[in-house]
Amino acid sequence: MRGVTAADAVVLARLHAAAFAPPEAWGEVALRQMLGLPGAIGWLRDGQGFILARVAADEAEILTLAVVPEARRQGVATALVEAACAAALLAGARVMFLEVAEDNGAARALYAALGFAVAGRRRGYYGPGRDALLLRAALPAETGG
Numbered sequence: 001m002r003g004v005t006a007a008d009a010v011v012l013a014r015l016h017a018a019a020f021a022p023p024e025a026w027g028e029v030a031l032r033q034m035l036g037l038p039g040a041i042g043w044l045r046d047g048q049g050f051i052l053a054r055v056a057a058d059e060a061e062i063l064t065l066a067v068v069p070e071a072r073r074q075g076v077a078t079a080l081v082e083a084a085c086a087a088a089l090l091a092g093a094r095v096m097f098l099e100v101a102e103d104n105g106a107a108r109a110l111y112a113a114l115g116f117a118v119a120g121r122r123r124g125y126y127g128p129g130r131d132a133l134l135l136r137a138a139l140p141a142e143t144g145g
């Protein structure tokens with residue numbers, strides 16, 4: 001695993017397109033913009049997946065997490081989230097947030113296993129009738145083992 005920079009935007013866009021349905025996939029320009037945000041951090045497993053997060057003072061947020069279908073259920077996302085949480089903690093964050101579609105069972109199971117709990121709901125966040133759940137974990141995360 002390695003840290004990402006704006007120079008990785010093309011590689012990240014390819015992974016994002018493989019992981020998400022077309023309307024939800026982020027292109028190279030959007031990813032480069034995300035990487036240029038103050039406090040942006042990211043980790044990449046070449047050919048498998050990546051995570052982007054942002055740290056602002058004592059709070060951090062996962063911006064996106066993508067693992068290609070062929071690399072799933074092998075602990076890639078777990079390793080990426082743990083790397084992002086560890087980096088955010090080092091940067092001074094004490095809590096990590098993220099938004100997940102309520103109907104995204106895989107991501108919700110992943111985050112629950114990593115100690116994230118529901119802290120709110122954003123109605124219609126992903127379109128009419130598709131709510132987002134706001135998840136939260138204290139850092140260091142308590143994964144229960």
Ligand SMILES: CC(C)(COP(=O)(O)OP(=O)(O)OC[C@H]1O[C@@H](n2cnc3c(N)ncnc32)[C@H](O)[C@@H]1OP(=O)(O)O)[C@@H](O)C(=O)NCCC(=O)NCCS
Binds near residue numbers: 073074101
């Ligand atoms: C969600 C996603 C990132 C998970 O990546 P992954 O590398 O397969 O996750 P891991 O292998 O680390 O899974 C860890 C645990 O999460 C849970 N989990 C992961 N995928 C699951 C699924 N499809 N169904 C049920 N539980 C799942 C399991 O508890 C799993 O542990 P196990 O494999 O020992 O049972 C991946 O499916 C993905 O990229 N999906 C599309 C994009 C997306 O939804 N991103 C997140 C948006 S917030």
